[in-house]
Amino acid sequence: MFSAAAESFLRQAREVQPEELQRFAARVAAQLQGPEPGPEAAACLQRLHLVVAASKYPRRLDGEIVGLLQKVLCSSKCPEQIQLLCAAILREMSPCIDLSLSCDNIQDTKLLSLVSSVLLAQGDKKAEVAAVGQRIVKVLEGRLPEGQSSRYLLPVLSNVISLSPEALTEEQTNVVSKKMADWLRYASIQQGVAQPSRGFFSNPRTRQPGPVTEVDGAIATDFFTVLSLGQYYTEDQWLNMQAFSMLRKWLLCYGGKGLNAPNSGNRSEMDESVMSMVSTTSTSSHLLPPKERLREKAFEYCQRLIEQSNRQALKKADGDLQKACLIEAVTIMDIICKQDSSYVYRAAAFLKVLHSRISGDATYARALLPIAQFFLNHGEMAAVDSDAIYKHLLTDIPAQLFHNASLAFEFVLFCKENSQLFAETSSIFRQSFPNLFKFLAWNSPPLISEFVDLLPFLLDAGTAIEIFHLLLDLPCLTAALDVQMRSTSASERASCDPAVKPATCLEAFRHPLYKSAFQYLLRIESAPEDPPERLIPLRQLLGSLASSPRVVQCADTVPVLLELFFSVVAEFADGPLINQLVVLLLQRSDQLYEIPAFKDDVHRVLSSQLVMLCKLHPALIVELSKELLEFSGTVSNIQNKEAVFTHVVWAIGEYMSVSYDKRCTVEQINRFFETLEAVLFEVTQVRPLASIPSYAPRAITVLMTALTKLAARSQDLIPRVSLFLSKMRTFLQSPAVTSVYCEEDREEILTRATELMNLLKMPSVAQFVFTPSVDAARSRFQKEVNDTLPSALRIVTRLLEPAPGFVPG
Amino acid sequence: MVRAFLLLALGGPGPGPAPCRVLLARAFAPPGTPPGTPPGSPPRQRLRRKEQLLAVARQVASHCHLHQASSGRPPAPPLPEDPPSLHNAPGGLFRLAPGDPFPQGTSVAWLAAPSLAFALVCDPPENLALAEGTLRHLAPRLLAALRPPGTGVLLRPDAADLLLDRLLPHGQLLFLSERFLQAVDRELSR
Numbered sequence: 001m002f003s004a005a006a007e008s009f010l011r012q013a014r015e016v017q018p019e020e021l022q023r024f025a026a027r028v029a030a031q032l033q034g035p036e037p038g039p040e041a042a043a044c045l046q047r048l049h050l051v052v053a054a055s056k057y058p059r060r061l062d063g064e065i066v067g068l069l070q071k072v073l074c075s076s077k078c079p080e081q082i083q084l085l086c087a088a089i090l091r092e093m094s095p096c097i098d099l100s101l102s103c104d105n106i107q108d109t110k111l112l113s114l115v116s117s118v119l120l121a122q123g124d125k126k127a128e129v130a131a132v133g134q135r136i137v138k139v140l141e142g143r144l145p146e147g148q149s150s151r152y153l154l155p156v157l158s159n160v161i162s163l164s165p166e167a168l169t170e171e172q173t174n175v176v177s178k179k180m181a182d183w184l185r186y187a188s189i190q191q192g193v194a195q196p197s198r199g200f201f202s203n204p205r206t207r208q209p210g211p212v213t214e215v216d217g218a219i220a221t222d223f224f225t226v227l228s229l230g231q232y233y234t235e236d237q238w239l240n241m242q243a244f245s246m247l248r249k250w251l252l253c254y255g256g257k258g259l260n261a262p263n264s265g266n267r268s269e270m271d272e273s274v275m276s277m278v279s280t281t282s283t284s285s286h287l288l289p290p291k292e293r294l295r296e297k298a299f300e301y302c303q304r305l306i307e308q309s310n311r312q313a314l315k316k317a318d319g320d321l322q323k324a325c326l327i328e329a330v331t332i333m334d335i336i337c338k339q340d341s342s343y344v345y346r347a348a349a350f351l352k353v354l355h356s357r358i359s360g361d362a363t364y365a366r367a368l369l370p371i372a373q374f375f376l377n378h379g380e381m382a383a384v385d386s387d388a389i390y391k392h393l394l395t396d397i398p399a400q401l402f403h404n405a406s407l408a409f410e411f412v413l414f415c416k417e418n419s420q421l422f423a424e425t426s427s428i429f430r431q432s433f434p435n436l437f438k439f440l441a442w443n444s445p446p447l448i449s450e451f452v453d454l455l456p457f458l459l460d461a462g463t464a465i466e467i468f469h470l471l472l473d474l475p476c477l478t479a480a481l482d483v484q485m486r487s488t489s490a491s492e493r494a495s496c497d498p499a500v501k502p503a504t505c506l507e508a509f510r511h512p513l514y515k516s517a518f519q520y521l522l523r524i525e526s527a528p529e530d531p532p533e534r535l536i537p538l539r540q541l542l543g544s545l546a547s548s549p550r551v552v553q554c555a556d557t558v559p560v561l562l563e564l565f566f567s568v569v570a571e572f573a574d575g576p577l578i579n580q581l582v583v584l585l586l587q588r589s590d591q592l593y594e595i596p597a598f599k600d601d602v603h604r605v606l607s608s609q610l611v612m613l614c615k616l617h618p619a620l621i622v623e624l625s626k627e628l629l630e631f632s633g634t635v636s637n638i639q640n641k642e643a644v645f646t647h648v649v650w651a652i653g654e655y656m657s658v659s660y661d662k663r664c665t666v667e668q669i670n671r672f673f674e675t676l677e678a679v680l681f682e683v684t685q686v687r688p689l690a691s692i693p694s695y696a697p698r699a700i701t702v703l704m705t706a707l708t709k710l711a712a713r714s715q716d717l718i719p720r721v722s723l724f725l726s727k728m729r730t731f732l733q734s735p736a737v738t739s740v741y742c743e744e745d746r747e748e749i750l751t752r753a754t755e756l757m758n759l760l761k762m763p764s765v766a767q768f769v770f771t772p773s774v775d776a777a778r779s780r781f782q783k784e785v786n787d788t789l790p791s792a793l794r795i796v797t798r799l800l801e802p803a804p805g806f807v808p809g
Numbered sequence: 810m811v812r813a814f815l816l817l818a819l820g821g822p823g824p825g826p827a828p829c830r831v832l833l834a835r836a837f838a839p840p841g842t843p844p845g846t847p848p849g850s851p852p853r854q855r856l857r858r859k860e861q862l863l864a865v866a867r868q869v870a871s872h873c874h875l876h877q878a879s880s881g882r883p884p885a886p887p888l889p890e891d892p893p894s895l896h897n898a899p900g901g902l903f904r905l906a907p908g909d910p911f912p913q914g915t916s917v918a919w920l921a922a923p924s925l926a927f928a929l930v931c932d933p934p935e936n937l938a939l940a941e942g943t944l945r946h947l948a949p950r951l952l953a954a955l956r957p958p959g960t961g962v963l964l965r966p967d968a969a970d971l972l973l974d975r976l977l978p979h980g981q982l983l984f985l986s987e988r989f990l991q992a993v994d995r996e997l998s999r
Contacts, residue, residue, distance in 0.1 A: 006818075006960050010830070013963075046964045053966075056859035058852040084967040095839075095851040117979060123839040123854055155978035159837060162810035162932075162980075215986070226984040233992055245983045249810070252934065316896075317946075317987040324939040325984060331936075366938055405876075409902040410937060413916075445875040446903035550879040 013054035021051060025065045032072050037082050045085035053092045063098050066090070070101045073115065076108060087114050094121040103135045107145060112136070113152040120159055133160040133167035141175055151238045158246040165253045173254045177290040180243045180250065181297040187240035189220050191230035212237075215313040215322065225301060227308040227318070227325060247298055248332050255295060256339045295336055299343060302329035302336075306354055323364060330354075330370040337378050347374070348382035359392055362400065366407050368393055369414045376418060387428070394432035395524045398439060402481060405446065408439040412450045419457040433458045435524045437470060441477040441554050448557045455561060456568045461577055462528065464569050468584060469532045471562055472602065473521065475555040476535070476593050479545040480521045483509050508541055536591060543594045555598040559605045566609040570616060578617045579624055585610060586631050586648070589641045600643075607647035614651045618660035621652060625668055628652060633675040635682050642696045649676065649699075653706030657713055657771055669714045676707055680724065684731045692736050697745040701752045704728075708756045712766040722760050728753040755793035765796065811935060811980035812838045812915060814973060815928040816951065816962060817866040819921070822874035829870035832925075832962040833969055834862045837980030841912045861910040865917060869928045872903055873921045895948050898922055902937055905930075920944040922952065929977075939982045946990060947976050971997060 016024075028048055031041040052059050072078050073086040090096065101119060106112045112135070119128040136157050140150060157176070160167050168176070191209035212220045212228040220228050226241050233241075288296065309326045313319040333347045355371050358364035372393050375386035401407050415422060415436065421429040436454075440447045459467060470477075483505045490506065502508035509518055517538040520530060545551055569581070585606050592599050614620060621628065628648060631637060637645045652672055658664050680703040683695050704725065711717040731737060732746045741749075759766045813836045820827035840857040842848055849857070876899055900920040907914045911930070918940040919928040927948050929940045954968045955961040962969070975993045976983065985993070 006832075006963055007830075009960055009963055042967070046966065049966050050963055056856055056863075058855060081967050084970050088966045088970055093855070095854050097851055113974070113978070120979075121836070121839065123848060123851075125848075152978070155981040158981045159810065159979040163838060226986060226989075229986055229988045231988070233989065241984060241989060242981075245981055248934065248936075315987040317942075317990065320938075320942050321984060321986055324936055324942055327938055328936050328984070405901050406937065406941060409904075409916075413904070445872060445879075446901055449906065450904060549881050553875060553879050 009050070010054050013050045016051050018060065021059060022062065024048065024051075025061055029065050029068050032068055032082075037072070037078060042079075042081050042085060045082065045089065049085060049089050049092060052089055059093070061093065066093075066096060066098055067100070070099070073101070073118070074106065074111070076111070083111070083114060087118050090118045091121045094118070095123045095125065103132055106135075107148070109139065109144070109148045109150065109152045112139065113156050116156045116159075120156075120163065124164065129160055129164040130167040132156065133164070134172075136160065137168060137172045137176060140179065149235055149238070151235065151242065154239065154242040154246060158249060161249065161253050168254075174290040177250075177254065177294040180247070181290070181294040183236060183239040183243040184247070184294075184301050185223060185297040187224040187236045188234050189224050189228070190234075192232035192234040192237065194232050214308060214311050215315075215318045216311040217314055218311070222304055225304055225308065227305060227322060229318075244301065244328075247301075248328065248335065251295070251298065251332065251335050251339070255291060255335065292340070295340060295343075298332060299336055299347075302333050303350060305329040306350070310357065319363075323367060326354075326358075326364065326367045327370055330367065330374060334370065334374045334377060337374070341378075341381060344378045344382050348378060348384050351375070352384060355389055365397055365401050365404070366410060368397065369410055373414065373417070376421075390428055394428055394435060398432075398435040399522070399524050402438040402442045403485065405443050408443045409446055409450075412436070412439055412447055412454065416450060416454055419454065422454070422457040423460075425460065425462060430458065430463070431526045432524065433463065433467070433526060434470060437474065437477065438481060438522075440557065441474055442481055442550065444478075444550075444553045444557045448560065451557075451561065452564055455564055459565065459568050461572060461574075463526065464565075464573070464577060465580060465584065466526060466528045468565065468581065469588070471558055471565060472588055472592060473532075473535060473539075474558050474561075475546070475551045475595065475598060476539055476542055477521055478551045478554040479505075479542040479548070479593075480518055480538075482545060482548065482550070483518075483542070484522060502541075505542060505544060508538075514538055514541060539591070539593055546593060546595045552595065552598075555593070555595050558598065559601040562602065562605045563609070566605075566612060570612060573616070575617050575619070575623075578613050579620050582610065582613055582620055582624060583627050586627060586644070589644045603641050603643040607643040610644065610647050611651060614655055618655040619663075621655040622661045622663050622668065625672070629671065629675050632672075633679060635679055638679075638683065638695050638699045639693070642699060646696070646699050646702050649702050649706045652676070653702075653709040653770075656710060659771060666714050669710050670717070673707060673710045673714070673717055673720075676703055676710070677720070677724070679703060680707065684728070686731060686734045686736055692740055694740045697741060697749055700749055704749075704753060704756055708760060708766070709770040711760065712763065712770040715763055715767075718760050718763060722757055725753045725757045725760075752793075755797050758797050759793060762796070769793075769796075810838060810932050811940070811977065811982060812836065812911065812930040812932060813862055813865065813928075814947075814977060814980075815862060815866055815869065815926075815930070816969075817869060817926050817928070819870050819873055819924050819926055822878070829866050831862060831866045833966070834859075834866075835970075835973055836862065843908065843912050864910040865905065865928065865930055868903070868905065869917065869919045869926050872901060872919060873899075873926050876901055877921070895920065895922060895945060898945075898948070900941060900944065902941070918944055920948055922948060925952075927951070935982065939984065943977060943982050946985065947972065950976070950994075 024044075025048065028041070028044045031037060031044055034041070052061070069086040069090055073083050073090070090099070090101075099118075099122060101115060103112055103115050103119060106115055116132045116136070119132050122128050136153050140153055140157075144150060189212050191212055193209055209230075209232070212224060212230040214220055215227055215229060224237055224240055226244050228237075230237065305325045306329050309322045311322075313322055330351065333343070333351070337344045337347050351371055351374055355368070358367060368389075372386075372389055375382075375384060375389055379386040397407075398411065415429075418429070421427055422433075424430060436458075437451075440451050455467075486506055487509045498512050502511045502514065508514040514537065517534050520527070520532075520534060521538065569577075573581070589603060589606055592602055632645070632648055632652060655661075656664060656669060656672055680700070683700060683703070686692065707717075707721050707724070711721040729750060732741075732750050738746070759769065813834060815831060815835075816833035818830045818832055820829040836858055839848075840854055840861055842857075848854055880899070898920055900918070902916060902918050905911065905915045905917060914933065916931050916933065916935070916937060917928055918931065918937060919926055920941070921927075927944050929944060931937065931940050950972055951969060954972055955965055975997060976985070983989075
């Protein structure tokens with residue numbers, strides 16, 4: 001708990017002035033130089049550490065105190081606590097300019113590990129990493145003095161090779177590989193003994209330790225692994241555990257041909273002869289070079305771990321460890337097979353058996369991912385039909401385990417790793433995308449950025465429409481998954497009377513009216529032919545869950561995905577697909593899940609993307625004139641979907657022109673004109689003694705502008721528009737309107753009406769302003785909806801009604 | 810490799826009055842720079858390290874709050890004096906994109922306790938299941954060693970280091986069975 005005391009401590013530490021710090025450091029130095037630094041020295045060092053650590057800006061400490069800290073760190077007489085604190089302070093200050101620390105003469109392995117932690121934090125300016133690496137290998141090679149343990153050295157080595165794989169020579173890696181093979185394979189299978197107690201009553205005879213056991217209590221059947229249990233552990237058993245812990249990294253780094261960074265795998269040479277599939281037996285293995293020998297021992301270790309994972313662990317922690325070991329073992333086998341393809345046949349057979357064993361067990365689901373990855377990498381070579389494995393992974397797992405957040409995360413990472421498979425049109429990977437979105441629907445915050453990376457691979461002309469609907473219904477999917485989960489855990493099966501309408505979502509889940517809609521929403525495979533209209537009643541039913549936090553979090557991800565969707569689709573969509581999307585866009589704009597903020601955000605995205613689609617394919621205005629007429633003629637759309645309506649009307653005004661599509665006839669322009677005129681009339685009607693609804697001012701101005709634009713192209717319409725615009729003043733000054741619209745908005749509408757009227761007094765200018773050539777329209781100065789238009793209108797207005805003192809040039 | 814271990818105080822959700830604070834941070838790798846840029850002076854390197862860890866802490870706090878909000882349950886009361894068992898504590902995984910804040914992409918495993926969170930920043934090839942398990946072993950032992958909550962964390966880096974040196978030495982995740990953990994506990998209590 002972060003109490004107020006801790007908060008004030010931090011603040012005090014930050015506010016310590018440099019002089020105060022120097023004085024305090026001098027005091028610390030004095031204490032450290034004393035005969036035996038005790039608890040007061042420790043307390044001072046703790047405070048010094050806090051002062052240094054609390055600020056992200058550097059704290060200057062005297063070279064003297066830094067030197068003293070190093071000296072005390074290396075001194076064997078000091079208590080461990082003091083040494084730890086000195087190391088912590090030095091690390092906190094790293095990189096240090098005046099560090100003279102060296103690991104060369106340190107014999108004590110624990111101290112060597114501690115000093116290494118300081119050296120490795122220096123950023124390798126003076127090849128500290130290599131120096132540490134060399135020293136560690138030297139100590140490992142040689143004979144350790146009595147009481148010293150190599151345990152503390154392996155983690156340092158692991159850190160060294162992560163930071164700088166070149167720190168070790170090939171000879172040194174061979175030495176270590178040889179030792180690792182021994183530690184992995186030949187650790188004692190007898191339990192260790194307790195440290196002999198030296199009390200007065202201690203029994204000088206120590207009991208004989210028994211053999212180590214498996215996790216289920218049975219006596220160990222084979223060599224020692226991390227899944228072998230003992231009351232006490234011997235030195236080589238510790239090394240066994242540590243060697244396995246760094247094995248993956250070591251193999252990635254040094255197991256392949258030549259030097260690799262730990263993060264890359266090495267592709268095996270595919271021209272290894274098939275005859276080498278007969279693996280070398282262990283009797284001749286001591287003749288193998290160190291790298292190959294380690295590979296073999298590692299492979300055997302992994303096989304043993306996989307067998308050991310079949311046992312029922314007595315302790316939960318051991319059960320969890322079994323699963324982690326399984327994942328590690330399969331991954332290491334995969335790496336080994338990449339480095340030496342002669343292992344592929346053995347591994348493939350083994351892993352196929354493993355897969356059938358665990359595929360029904362939900363607790364082992366995470367291990368299915370590295371197994372699938374193995375078969376993706378090597379299945380072809382092993383001539384194994386792994387389609388059943390992928391099918392199970394992609395269809396069953398997401399449907400049943402979408403709520404397991406860690407599995408969801410690793411699953412999506414797996415998909416990203418293999419994204420090229422999802423790009424193949426008819427692959428099982430691509431077909432399962434509805435299932436994948438269940439992960440996102442349930443676990444939105446951690447997975448949204450991963451899906452942003454993955455979505456482009458799922459999108460093409462064949463899936464675009466289905467994915468469009470799926471994205472808009474994503475929060476609905478979250479709600480449906482919630483219902484499904486509650487239904488599976490419901491203790492009693494509610495009896496389902498088809499004649500009675502369901503009262504709750506849970507009842508509806510099994511009700512014949514809604515069942516098939518649920519099934520469609522929760523489908524595991526792409527179903528492009530199914531009409532999404534059947535979801536309309538379901539969406540309404542699920543409205544009761546619209547405020548659930550998980551649903552809201554999912555809804556927040558949809559606008560981002562929609563924008564991404566359109567930007568990807570824009571790259572490949574042709575005319576017919578764009579038309580289809582626009583029609584669906586208009587339809588879906590009022591078939592959305594009832595979350596107010598969600599609907600507003602989606603409308604905002606859809607309307608701006610509509611403009612983008614129009615720019616890509618302006619002819620859609622003519623091709624979809626029927627749908628656009630219907631949409632723009634519906635007055636209620638101004639209230640329900642103001643953003644979409646406004647942009648539709650703008651698009652009509654902008655693109656309904658012969659310069660964009662030769663098929664644009666005068667009749668069509670007139671038809672649009674009449675529709676928009678009727679809407680504007682309806683919106684600006686003042687009914688006596690009745691209150692008028694408030695429409696967004698932007699809708700009014702865009703309607704006026706669109707009408708003017710159309711009139712500029714079909715000049716018979718000019719008188720009608722001018723008359724209409726001239727009536728706007730009356731409209732705006734009527735008392736009913738003044739109470740509904742604020743003064744600013746009324747000013748704006750009036751100004752725009754006046755400007756448009758003035759423009760229409762010069763029809764040829766109007767025509768020029770409103771119907772630029774197609775090239776000019778694409779110039780970067782006309783990107784925004786009403787960007788340059790207002791300024792053009794203002795210039796014209798000034799020309800027609802010069803302010804006093806303004807002389808037209 | 811595991812790049813860093815963090816213990817942070819969660820603060821309040823959203824841009825509220827209580828930001829998250831890093832109580833304990835242990836980096837196992839230097840901050841790293843984008844390829845092609847020089848590492849910079851030592852104070853700058855240190856500043857980069859601190860800022861990177863703070864950036865991770867903010868992300869962890871944000872994910873903790875979002876996870877807690879999505880569960881629909883009210884926030885747990887602050888830690889009592891006795892450290893609770895964290896077996897069922899909420900936890901999760903998320904990814905940090907390359908450049909934000911480390912040069913290459915990393916995965917973060919986190920575990921939440923009331924008003925505190927623990928996190929491990931892992932490079933791609935690390936075993937995330939093992940990382941999550943390590944957090945579940947590390948967290949209760951840290952909380953027990955660092956009492957009283959709050960000031961204990963700030964003033965006892967040696968106690969934290971003792972534990973980290975056993976359970977996460979130099980950032981190495983260890984495959985520790987229950988018995989190995991007991992052996993570690995025995996060594997620490999000596």
